[in-house]
Each structure stands twice: as C-alpha cells, then as structure tokens.
Amino acid sequence: xxxxxxTIGLEVHVQxxxxxxxxxxxxxxxxxxxxxxxxxxxxxxxxxxxxxxxxALRLTALAGLMLGCEIGPVCKFDRKNYFYPDMxxxxxxxxxxxxxxxxxxxxxxxxxYPKDAQKMIATKDKKIRLVRIHLEEDVAKxxxxxxxxxxxxxxxGTPLLEIVSxxxxxxxxxxxxxxxxxxxxxxxxxxxxxxxxxxxxxxxVNVSVRPVGTEKFGTKIExxxxxxxxxxxxxxxxxxxxxxxxxxxxGTLDQETRRWDDVRGETTLMRIKESAHDYRYFPDPDLxxxxxxxxxxxxxxxxxxxxxxxxxxxxxxxxxxEYDASVLSDDLEMAAYxxxxxxxxxxxxxxxxxxxxxxxxxxxxASLGIRDCPIRPEGLDELVHLIDSGVINSRQGKxxxxxxxxxxxxxxxxxxxxxxxxxxxxxxxEALADEVLAANPGPVADYKSGKASALNFLKGQLMKLSxxxxxxxxxxxxxxxxxx
Amino acid sequence: MGDLTHLTISELQAGFRKGDxxxxxxxxxxxxxxxxxxxxxxxxxxxxxxxxxxxxxxADVSQPxxxxxxxxxxxxxxxxxQCTCASKILAGYKAPYDATVIARxxxxxxxxxxxxxxxxxxxxxxxxxxxxxxxKNPWDPTRIPGGSSGGSAAAVSARMxxxxxxxxxxxxxxxxxxxxxxxxxxxxxxxxxxxGLVAFASSLDQIGPFAxxxxxxxxxxSVMAGKDPHDSTSLDLPPEDFTxxxxxxxxxxxxxxxxxxxxxxxxxxxxxxxxxxxKTCETLGAELVEVSLPHTEYAxxxxxxxxxxxxxANLARFDGVRYGHRxxxxxxxxxxxxxxxxxxxxxxxxxxxxxxxxxxxSGYYDAYYLRAQKVRxxxxxxxxxxxETVDALVCPTSPDLAFKIGERVNDPLRMYLxxxxxxxxxxxxxxxxxxxxxxxxxxxxxxxxGLQFLGKPLDESRLLGIADAYEQAxxxxxxxQIP
Numbered sequence: 017x018x019x020x021x022x023t024i025g026l027e028v029h030v031q032x033x034x035x036x037x038x039x040x041x042x043x044x045x046x047x048x049x050x051x052x053x054x055x056x057x058x059x060x061x062x063x064x065x066x067x068x069x070x071x072a073l074r075l076t077a078l079a080g081l082m083l084g085c086e087i088g089p090v091c092k093f094d095r096k097n098y099f100y101p102d103m104x105x106x107x108x109x110x111x112x113x114x115x116x117x118x119x120x121x122x123x124x125x126x127x128x129y130p131k132d133a134q135k136m137i138a139t140k141d142k143k144i145r146l147v148r149i150h151l152e153e154d155v156a157k158x159x160x161x162x163x164x165x166x167x168x169x170x171x172x173g174t175p176l177l178e179i180v181s182x183x184x185x186x187x188x189x190x191x192x193x194x195x196x197x198x199x200x201x202x203x204x205x206x207x208x209x210x211x212x213x214x215x216x217x218x219x220x221v222n223v224s225v226r227p228v229g230t231e232k233f234g235t236k237i238e239x240x241x242x243x244x245x246x247x248x249x250x251x252x253x254x255x256x257x258x259x260x261x262x263x264x265x266x267g268t269l270d271q272e273t274r275r276w277d278d279v280r281g282e283t284t285l286m287r288i289k290e291s292a293h294d295y296r297y298f299p300d301p302d303l304x305x306x307x308x309x310x311x312x313x314x315x316x317x318x319x320x321x322x323x324x325x326x327x328x329x330x331x332x333x334x335x336x337x338e339y340d341a342s343v344l345s346d347d348l349e350m351a352a353y354x355x356x357x358x359x360x361x362x363x364x365x366x367x368x369x370x371x372x373x374x375x376x377x378x379x380x381x382a383s384l385g386i387r388d389c390p391i392r393p394e395g396l397d398e399l400v401h402l403i404d405s406g407v408i409n410s411r412q413g414k415x416x417x418x419x420x421x422x423x424x425x426x427x428x429x430x431x432x433x434x435x436x437x438x439x440x441x442x443x444x445x446e447a448l449a450d451e452v453l454a455a456n457p458g459p460v461a462d463y464k465s466g467k468a469s470a471l472n473f474l475k476g477q478l479m480k481l482s483x484x485x486x487x488x489x490x491x492x493x494x495x496x497x498x499x500x
Numbered sequence: 501m502g503d504l505t506h507l508t509i510s511e512l513q514a515g516f517r518k519g520d521x522x523x524x525x526x527x528x529x530x531x532x533x534x535x536x537x538x539x540x541x542x543x544x545x546x547x548x549x550x551x552x553x554x555x556x557x558x559a560d561v562s563q564p565x566x567x568x569x570x571x572x573x574x575x576x577x578x579x580x581x582q583c584t585c586a587s588k589i590l591a592g593y594k595a596p597y598d599a600t601v602i603a604r605x606x607x608x609x610x611x612x613x614x615x616x617x618x619x620x621x622x623x624x625x626x627x628x629x630x631x632x633x634x635x636k637n638p639w640d641p642t643r644i645p646g647g648s649s650g651g652s653a654a655a656v657s658a659r660m661x662x663x664x665x666x667x668x669x670x671x672x673x674x675x676x677x678x679x680x681x682x683x684x685x686x687x688x689x690x691x692x693x694x695x696g697l698v699a700f701a702s703s704l705d706q707i708g709p710f711a712x713x714x715x716x717x718x719x720x721x722s723v724m725a726g727k728d729p730h731d732s733t734s735l736d737l738p739p740e741d742f743t744x745x746x747x748x749x750x751x752x753x754x755x756x757x758x759x760x761x762x763x764x765x766x767x768x769x770x771x772x773x774x775x776x777x778x779k780t781c782e783t784l785g786a787e788l789v790e791v792s793l794p795h796t797e798y799a800x801x802x803x804x805x806x807x808x809x810x811x812x813a814n815l816a817r818f819d820g821v822r823y824g825h826r827x828x829x830x831x832x833x834x835x836x837x838x839x840x841x842x843x844x845x846x847x848x849x850x851x852x853x854x855x856x857x858x859x860x861x862s863g864y865y866d867a868y869y870l871r872a873q874k875v876r877x878x879x880x881x882x883x884x885x886x887x888e889t890v891d892a893l894v895c896p897t898s899p900d901l902a903f904k905i906g907e908r909v910n911d912p913l914r915m916y917l918x919x920x921x922x923x924x925x926x927x928x929x930x931x932x933x934x935x936x937x938x939x940x941x942x943x944x945x946x947x948x949x950g951l952q953f954l955g956k957p958l959d960e961s962r963l964l965g966i967a968d969a970y971e972q973a974x975x976x977x978x979x980x981q982i983p
Contacts, residue, residue, distance in 0.1 A: 056597050060817045062590065062698040063577045063599060065731050095813050097860070099837055106816035167821075296860035298869060301703035301810055303732055 019228040020260045024185035024252065027220040028198060030177040030208045031154060032075045037173035038153045039066030039109065044175075046214045050168035058173035060104030065302050068093075072175035073306060075207045076116045076151045077315035079177060082205050082322060085120030085149060087312055092305040093151075097296045101165070102156040104172055112297040115150035116308070122146065122181070122201075125324065127342040128193040130249060138187065144194050145182040152176050157215075171215075177208070183222070183233070188252035195219060195245045197323075204320050204348050212244050219248055224269075225259045234259070235269040239283060241276045251276040255283050326351055334364035340372060349386045356393035357400075366400050374414065378421050390424040391417075399427040407431065408438045409488055440487040442494065445478070448486065449494045452477045463499055471495060504529035505659035509568055509716040512662055516561035523556035523567025523611070526662070530569060530613070534660045540641055542633045543655040545574050546582050547614035555611045563609030564723055570605055571655045571664035574615040575622055576707065577696040578602050581612075585698050586630035587620045589818045589825045589844025599696020600728045601665065601707050608723040616664055617651030620846045621815065622672055622700045624648050625918035628909055629848045636905070637680060638982070640945040643902040646676030646918075649710070653680040656710045657982055663711040663720055667697055669704045670803050671897075671922025674934040677710055678897035678950020681936045681978055683971070684710045685717040685964070686922075688957045689929035690735035692721070693728030699814040701807035702733075704926040712979050714935060714968040718742035721960060737958065745965030748972055751785030755966075756890030760796035761921055766899035773938030773949040774896045780974040781894060786966075789890050793882040798875050799924040800916055805859050805872035806927070812856030818844060851912065880928040887956045892966050896921055897934040897950035901942060921952060931955045933967045936978040948978060 037044055040057035056064035080087045094112040121143040126134050156172035158165055179198065185191050199217060202210040210217040219242050224234035239255060242248045254276075259269055274283040299305075321329070323345050330341035330351075345351045354371055358364035375396065379389060391399075399420065403413040408431055419430045431437055439445060452474055453460055463470035471492070478491045501521050504512065515521050531549045538544055552569055559567030572578055575585045577595035579602075584590040602612050619629035627635045627650025635650045637643040638658035645654040649666025653676035656664050666673040668686035677684025685708045692707050699705060709720035722743070727736040757778065762771060782788055820826035820840030827839030845853070859868035886893065899920055908915045925932040937951035951970065955963030971979070 059822060061596065061823070062583060062585070062593070062817070063575075063595075063696040065695050065699075067730060067732050097813055097816065099816065099819065101819075101821050101833070104817065104822065105813075106819055107813045292862075294862045296812075296857065296862070296865075298809060298813070298860055298865070301701075301733075302699075 018264065020225040020263065021228055022186055022252070022256045023183045023224050023226065023233055024187075024191055025183035025222045026181045026185065026191060026194060027222070028179045028181075028195070029154075029218045030179060030202055030210055031216040032072050032175040032177060033206060033208050034069055034071045034075065034175055036069060038069050038072050038151070038175040039173055042173065045170070046216070048170055050166070050170060053170045054172070058104065059169055060106075066109060066300075068303060068306070069175060072151060073116075073311050074314050075175075075205070076149065076177060077308065077311040078205050078319065079149055079179075079202070079207050080117035080120065081312070081315055081319050082201055083117070083120035083122065083146060083149070085117035085146065087117055087308050088114065089309065090114065090305050090307060091116045093300045093303045094297045095300045098293065100155070101167055102158050102172070104156065104169065108152060108155065109300055109303070110152035110178075111150035114305075115148045117149035118147075120146040120149070122194055122197050123324065124190065124193040124197055125342070127339075127346065128196040128200075129189050130192050130246070133189040133192075138190075142184075142190065144184045144190070147180040147182055149177055149179050152178060188249040188256070191221070191252055192245055192249040195248060199245070200323055200346070204323060206318075206320070221248060221252065223252060223255055223259070225256060225263065234263075235271055237269065237271065238273040239276055240273060240286065241278075243278065247276060247278055250278075250281065251283060254281060258283065330354075334358050334368065336365055336368045340368050343372060344368060347386065353386050353389065353393045357396045361397045361400060363400065363404055366404060367397060370396060370400055370417075374417055378417075382421075390422070391420050395420060395426055402427055402431065406438060406440060406487060408436055409484075411484060412436045412438065436485065438487050439482055439485045440490055442490065445482075445486055445491055445494050446498075448478050448481050449491070449498050452481060452495070453498060460499065471499070501525065505533045505662075507662065508713045509565075509662050509711060509719060510713070512568060513561070513566075516567055523559040523561065523569075524553055526567065527552045527556045527569055527611070527613070530660060533658075537638075537658050538660055540636065541638055541654050541658050541660070542635045543616055543651040543658065543660055544571075545584065545586065545615045545617050545632055545651070548581075552611050552613040559611065560609055565605060565719070566609030567611065568609070568662060569611045569613040570720070571614045571616050571652060571661035572602070572612050573618055573649050573652050573664070573666045575618055575667060575698045576602065576665055577698070578612045582615055583698065584615075584632070585621045586618045586632055587818075587845065587849065588631045589820075589841070591825060593824055597696065599707075600693035600730060601724045602696060604723055604726075610723070614655070614661070616649070616655055619648035619650070620849050621698070621811070622648040622667055622669055623811070623848050623852055625671070625675060625915055626903070626905075626908065627651060627676070628905065629846055631846050634905060637902045639681060639947055640902065640942075642904055643947070644679070644905055646679035646898070646902065648672040648676075649684075650676050652710050653677050653682055653684065656680070656682045656712060659982065663709055663716055665707055666710055667700075667705055667707050668922075668926065669700050669807060670926050671919040673708045673710065674897050674922045674932055674950070674952060675919060677934040678936075678952070679902040679948065681939075681948030681950075681982060682710055682712055683714050683717050683933065683935050683967070684708065685721060685933045685960075686925065686931060687721060687725065687960060688931040688955075689926075690733055691737075691931070691958060691960065692724050693726075693731040693734045695728055695730035699810075701810040702814060703810060704803075704807055706926075712982065714933070714964055714971045715743055715746065717933070718746070718964045718968075721964075735958070740961060742961050742964050745961045746968040747965060748969055749785045750781055750966060750969050753786045753892070753966060754789055754890045755781055755786045756789050756791035756886050756893045758791055758793045758796070758886070758893055758895055760793050761895035763899065763920075765917075766896065767901055769940045770896055770899065770901060770949050773940065774951055777937035777951045777970065777974055778894055781970055784969050784973055791886045791890060791893070793879075793886060793924065795875065795878045795882050796924060799879055799927060800920060802872045802875045802879065802927060803919075803923045804855065804916065805868050806876060808852045808856030809860050809869050810856070812853045812860065815845075815849065815853055820844070848912070876927050879924055883924070883928045883930055883954075892956075892959075892963055893954040895952050895954070897952040898922075901940055901947040901949065925954050928957075930957050931960050931963050933963055935967050935971050936975045937970075939978055939981070946981070
C-alpha cells in the first residue's frame with residue numbers, strides 16, 4: 017500500500033496588543049457592546065483617512081526580531097480590493113510586495129508538542145520556516161441571526177499580523193507545536209495576548225498529501241473554523257487520512273475550502289475554489305512608505321528574553337531540570353513568579369518543586385491564574401526557607417502553605433500564630449521518646465529482635481505525641497540511640 | 501450700505517471692523533442674491549440661511565475670518581449637513597463630522613454656508629454629471645460653468661458667495677474658475693489636509709478656495725493650510741501668511757512659458773488673451789523665458805489611469821451596507837451590491853470605476869498602472885527641471901471658453917481634453933492658480949478667459965504674489981464686470 021506524506025502550511029492572524037486601532041484612535045477592546053468603538057475612519061465613512069499606529073509598527077518589528085526575520089529598509093501598505101459586508105471600505109489596507117518582515121523561523125521544542133505526543137517526536141528541534149509577516153487591519157465581525165445579519169465594527173481596524181509559514185509542517189502534532197510556540201512568543205514579546213478563544217489568534221490551514229518518494233505537492237485544501245490549537249490538531253488528524261483514503265481508492269482531490277466542525281469532529285466542504293481571486297493590490301496613496309530603521313531600533317530595546325533562552329538560564333542559574341525549566345518558562349507570568357521566588361532562595365530547586373506541585377494544583381483547584389495567586393513569590397521563598405532551615409517540617413509546611421493560600425498571610429506569622437514551630441530541642445524530644453518507649457513495649461521488643469520497621473512506628477507515635485511539631489529526623493535519631 | 505455681495509472678503513472684513521455693517525448683513529445680502537439669482541444658475545444643492553444667520557450674529561469679527569460666510573462644495577464634510585457628492589448613492593447622507601479645513605475655518609470665525617453643486621464625485625469638467633441639477637455659467641446660462649467644482653465657481657461669479665471651497669484633482673478648481681471669471685487656487689499636494697474631502701483620487705486631490713481676488717484666496721489658504729494628524733499626506737510646515745509676497749509688481753521674477761501649453765487645437769481667442777496677459781506680466785517687470793515640459797502629451801493618459809485606479813478603490817465603500825442608497829429586496833449579497841451601485845452611481849462614475857478596475861487587474865497592472873506611475877515621475881521631473889530656471893510658469897488654464905450645456909456630454913474624450921492644461925500640476929503635486937485675463941465676445945455675450953500660473957511645490961506665497969500683481973494690473977476690470 018502506498019504511504020503518504022502530509023504537507024501543511026499555516027497562515028496565522030494575530031491581533032496586536034495596542035491600545036488603539038491600526039489607523040484610527042478607537043480603543044481595541046474585546047467584548048465591548050457592539051459598535052461602540054467606531055469612528056469615521058474604521059467605519060469607512062466618506063472623507064475619512066487612515067493614519068498609522070506607531071505602536072503597531074513597533075510590535076511588528078519586535079515580532080520580526082524575535083522570529084529572526086529580515087526587515088527591509090522600507091515597507092509600504094497596499095489596498096487589497098474585495099467586497100464583503102465586514103469590510104467597511106471594501107478594500108483592506110494590507111501589505112503586498114513590500115511586507116514588514118521576510119523569512120524567519122519558529123523553533124519547536126519537545127514541550128510544545130501535545131503531552132501525549134512528546135515521546136514520539138519525529139524530528140527533534142525542528143524549525144518551521146516563515147515566508148513573511150505583514151501588518152494589516154482586521155475586518156469587522158458578522159453575526160448571522162435567523163432572518164438578518166448584523167455587523168459589529170468594534171473589531172474593524174484592529175492591527176493584525178499575518179504570519180505565513182512555509183509548508184514545512186508534516187503532522188498535526190507539529191502544527192500544534194508550531195502554534196504553541198508562536199503563541200508563547202507573542203505573549204513573551206507583549207505583541208499579542210494571542211487568546212484563540214477571543215479570536216486574538218486565528219489560524220487557516222493549508223494541507224495536502226503526496227505519496228512518499230514523490231516531489232510534487234498534492235492538491236492543496238484549505239481548512240477554516242479552527243478555533244483552538246487542539247482544534248487545529250484534530251482537524252488535521254481528520255483531514256489527512258480523509259485525503260489519503262480518497263487517493264488510495266483511486267479518487268482525486270479538488271482544490272477546495274473545508275470547514276472544521278469541532279463538535280462532529282469532521283471537515284465538510286465549504287466551497288470549491290473557482291479561480292484565483294484578483295485582489296487588484298496597489299499602493300495605498302493615503303499612507304506614505306514606512307522607514308523601518310527607527311522602529312527596529314525601538315523594538316530592539318524592548319526585545320525580551322526568548323523562551324528557549326529563559327529555559328537555559330533557569331537550568332544554569334537555578335539548577336532545575338530541563339523539564340522543570342520548560343514548564344516554568346512555558347507561561348511568562350509563571351516564569352516571572354518563579355524567578356522572583358527563586359532569586360534569594362538557598363535551594364531554588366525546592367522553590368520550583370513547590371510551584372510545580374502544590375502551588376499549581378492549588379491554583380487549579382481554585383481556578384486561579386498565577387497572576388491572581390494569593391501567595392506572593394517572596395512569601396513562597398520564605399516558606400521554603402522555613403522548611404529548609406528546619407524551623408518547620410515539610411508536613412507542617414503543607415499546612416502553612418494551605419493557610420497562606422487561603423488567607424494570604426505570611427508564613428512566619430502563621431507558624432507563630434498556630435504554634436507550629438518545629439521542636440528541635442533534644443531534651444524535649446528525649447522526654448517524648450521515653451514516654452513513647454514506655455507506652456509501646458511490643459514494638460520496642462520487635463525492634464530489638466531485628467524488625468527495623470518498628471522504628472518507623474515508634475517515630476510516628478512520637479510525632480503524634482508532639483502534635484506533629486517534633487523535628488522528624490531528630491526524633492528518629494534519638495529513638496534509635498535510646499533503643500541501642 | 502449698498503449691495504454687499506459685490507465685496508471681496510477683505511472689503512467685507514474692513515466693513516465689519518469699522519462697523520459699517522455686520523456679518524448678519526452679509527448673510528442677508530447673500531440670501532437676497534441667492535433667492536434672486538440661483539433659480540437661474542443652480543449653484544446650490546442645499547443652503548440653510550437660518551443657521552448661517554445665527555452663526556453670523558454670534559461672530560467675532562476680530563478673528564482672522566470672523567463672520568465671513570464661505571460656500572462649500574458638496575464633497576467636503578460639514579458636521580450635520582448633507583454631503584452627497586452630487587450622487588444619488590449619497591442622497592440624504594448627513595456628515596457626522598467636520599473636515600479638517602472646515603474645523604479650521606470655523607475656528608477662524610468663518611461660517612461654512614451652503615452646499616455647492618459638482619460633477620458626481622468630482623468626476624467631470626462641466627458639472628453636468630451632477631445627479632441633481634445642472635449649474636449654469638453666470639456669464640451665459642446656456643453654457644457650463646466648468647467642473648467639477650462648477651457650483652463653487654458659479655456661486656462666486658454670480659455674487660452668491662464671497663468665497664467658496666472646491667477640490668482640484670485634475671483642474672476642478674482652476675478650470676471652472678477660468679470659465680466663470682473668478683480666482684481659483686489649487687494648493688500644492690500636502691499643503692491642505694484632505695481629511696473630510698470625499699476622496700476621488702487620493703494622490704491628486706487637494707482642497708482649495710475660489711474668490712473674487714487673489715488676496716482673498718491667500719487669506720483662506722492661511723487658515724486652511726497646515727499639518728493635520730488625521731491626514732498622513734499633509735505636510736508639517738510652519739504657518740505662513742500667504743499675502744506676504746504681494747508686492748504689486750513682478751520685478752526679478754522669471755516666468756516660464758511652456759511651449760507645449762500653446763497647442764494648435766486651442767481657441768485662438770483664448771490664446772490671444774493669454775498672450776496679451778503674458779505681455780502685461782512683462783511690463784510688470786517679469787522676465788519671460790520659454791521652457792519645455794516634454795512629457796505634457798502623456799499627462800491626460802497617465803491621469804486617467806492613476807485617477808481612475810484610485811477612484812475604483814475609493815468608491816468601493818459606497819455599497820449600501822452602512823449608509824447611502826440601498827437597493828430594495830435584494831435576492832442575495834451580490835444582487836444587493838450590484839443593484840445598489842447600479843442605481844446609485846451615474847454613468848461617468850461607472851465608466852471611471854470600470855476603467856480603474858481594469859487598469860489594476862492582474863495581467864494589466866504593469867502595462868497600465870505601473871507604467872503610468874513611471875511616466876508620472878517623468879512629468880514631475882519636467883517641472884523640477886523647468887523650475888530650476890524659472891520662478892513660475894504662465895499658461896492658459898483651459899484651451900476653450902465655456903462650452904454649451906450638452907455639447908460634450910456624449911463625447912467623454914473631448915470632455916477630458918478640457919483639463920489638458922491643468923492635469924499635469926496635480927500629477928506633479930505643484931501649486932497652481934487661475935486668474936481672469938480677458939473677456940471674449942461670443943454671440944452677444946462676454947465669456948471670461950483664465951490665465952494660469954503654476955508654482956513650485958509649496959511655493960504658494962510667491963505664486964500668490966505673482967497672481968496678485970497680475971490681477972492688480974490686468975484682471976481687476978474683468979472681476980468688476982462680473983454679471
């Protein structure tokens with residue numbers, strides 16, 4: 017049976033995180049009342065003219081720098097002509113032959129793949145090359161009701177990056193990883209919030225299959241309505257076998273656009289591509305060409321540490337494992353939290369463990385993001401330090417942690433308040449040991465006859481007697497000595 | 501007090517400031533004149549005397565244009581007033597904002613007043629393409645006033661306005677000024693904000709004034725000019741008093757006479773008047789130099805590619821979705837678009853949209869649009885070279901006198917030739933002005949001839965100085981004979 021290869025290219029649209037729109041001063045705000053952030057410019061009223069948003073230009077330069085793109089000395093804006101009700105001017109201001117950024121790449125890493133696929137990565141450290149990144153204006157949003165349609169122009173004119181990949185992606189999992197890294201980079205750079213649910217990041221997929229050993233790409237099919245990163249993966253995981261099956265059965269594929277139905281888990285035909293659309297691009301005479309040098313200089317000054325740079329630094333500076341570093345740097349706010357907590361810590365690795373275990377699960381249970389974490393990073397460090405220096409034991413630590421999480425109080429205060437301070441006074445523990453030994457002759461005899469595990473029982477009894485406050489290792493030592 | 505409608509703006513302001521009469525008197529005088537004359541001329545598409553009068557009563561005459569009513573071409577947005585572009589597609593459309601020039605005029609105390617007729621979307625040279633009415637030339641009501649700003653020119657010529665605003669994409673201020681015997685200025689590209697002017701061809705459009713004196717045009721420009729944060733193509737230049745170079749003579753001025761602007765097909769009577777005017781310039785002290793603008797013959801072709809290409813996109817927004825004419829009971833979206841635009845646009849507008857769409861189409865772009873842009877650069881270089889040796893150019897504004905209504909409506913090519921001497925200035929982005937330079941007797945009526953001065957980009961002060969000197973010597977009498 018013929019084996020097939022998939023070729024996937026993604027076209028990602030990312031709304032820039034600017035206060036105002038691309039060509040007017042209307043606010044960019046998700047979820048506002050329809051048509052409340054509109055003006056003559058973004059409604060395409062007669063006589064209105066566009067004026068460029070400098071911040072959008074700087075963020076585009078920043079995206080280019082972070083993705084290793086080439087940025088030419090000059091870019092310009094063009095009009096892309098087509099009629100659609102969500103387009104107020106019936107042309108979109110976009111970039112055609114002189115886009116802001118050319119080339120560049122998105123580096124995939126193990127953790128960017130779906131969890132269940134991280135053990136079966138086909139090509140480690142693959143880089144997905146980019147064709148270009150250009151800046152354009154978003155269109156309005158159409159709503160189709162029973163008998164009428166409505167248009168919300170709040171979105172119209174939002175600055176939008178179009179990031180076009182080369183057809184370097186070979187599997188649904190790679191597509192997932194590509195989008196994960198891209199999303200992370202957008203958030204790292206403060207370029208976009210890149211929330212796919214809010215439409216701040218949107219993705220069109222082109223996919224074709226061809227028999228192994230052949231060079232020529234198969235018929236390209238476009239997938240739309242992929243509203244999440246896992247949706248892209250699932251859409252492709254459905255579409256690729258569908259295409260292969262048709263070819264194996266001797267059928268042919270048409271160049272078409274298919275719609276992903278997330279509920280039914282299948283793609284359905286939207287339209288067959290009739291002929292290439294003629295957008296009649298020409299330079300927008302309302303906007304002057306843009307010199308990129310000052311924008312690139314401004315972007316360079318605010319270029320953040322990249323996720324892979326941060327991972328390497330966490331390993332080097334804090335001694336955390338490669339895996340933990342990846343998880344910690346996955347989310348920029350989580351990484352900042354860790355860094356603040358770990359900075360002065362004697363054992364940053366222990367801080368990392370607390371974040372990755374107790375803190376993450378507590379946040380998840382409380383449905384909170386790290387941004388809303390009731391425990392300040394400095395407070396977490398204090399807790400870890402209290403444990404590491406033996407003031408409280410780790411079981412007490414968990415109790416203190418829970419209290420910190422629910423009240424936001426500092427660890428030391430809770431320890432004092434609850435009298436949790438660990439008893440490390442040998443005299444006090446010896447007295448407790450004597451009491452335990454006297455009350456448990458059976459286990460004492462067991463131990464003496466060679467049953468080492470009896471010591472653990474006795475230690476447990478001592479801890480219980482101390483209401484959990486005894487230093488457990490000291491308790492063990494003293495019991496052992498007394499039993500000799 | 502006499503009939504105030506004869507006054508220029510400077511005379512009007514002098515009277516306001518001396519207390520001889522008030523801005524309200526000036527508005528009432530216009531009202532009487534418009535009611536008497538406009539039924540025969542048809543310059544106004546809309547006018548609201550009450551609100552103009554209310555504004556006049558509150559006017560502060562110490563302001564730069566305090567209390568001066570200014571008529572506005574119906575393609576420039578004035579908050580709350582109609583802005584139809586003389587098109588059915590914008591019937592009933594009310595502007596929700598002020599164009600930058602309007603905001604500046606208002607801030608200087610001027611009273612924007614009335615909506616003046618034009619060729620639909622400023623496409624035309626006779627104002628016959630208006631979907632609403634034909635404007636007649638006040639010198640002979642059987643003739644056209646020129647276009648596209650025909651209403652603006654005719655209103656000033658017929659003393660129904662002291663000054664008006666028009667827009668000039670290929671001669672739409674200068675040509676009607678010439679045919680109506682008034683002064684019309686097209687500023688350099690970027691001098692005046694285009695924000696709020698309904699775009700025809702964005703890289704060519706400029707707003708400019710009409711008046712019965714060069715000095716009045718200069719005063720209006722002083723208020724209108726300047727960088728506008730809403731128009732990226734407006735230039736950031738220090739404010740200027742554009743009357744500062746009005747010395748009354750032309751000593752030390754080198755005037756270029758472009759050989760290509762005295763062509764065979766032009767009316768010999770126009771030619772004679774222009775040549776006479778050029779002699780007057782010489783007697784005023786100008787040195788005359790013959791120059792060549794070798795790419796002149798391509799200007800019309802280049803213009804009709806670039807202007808229509810830009811227009812095809814600029815006019816795409818008129819689709820009946822958000823505002824304007826909407827076809828009834830469309831069967832689907834495409835039918836809605838097709839019929840709304842079919843019913844809303846007139847034939848000249850459709851012709852230009854189709855032409856512009858064609859020249860931008862895949863496979864034709866390089867041959868038409870791209871090549872036209874290259875030739876545009878050559879045309880611009882012609883002027884740059886000429887201005888290395890001369891201070892300004894002098895030539896006719898229009899090759900013909902005002903023609904008869906209906907004479908060219910079925911001959912678009914001949915209509916397009918009406919702009920043969922004005923189009924290149926827009927392509928080059930330079931400034932230009934038309935000043936009356938003579939009257940020609942034609943079958944019992946007198947028809948005005950216009951003299952055009954073209955200046956370097958952003959050299960309006962000098963251009964206005966030259967035009968004013970000529971006006972004082974050669975045009976005063978014509979301006980005084982306005983019917």
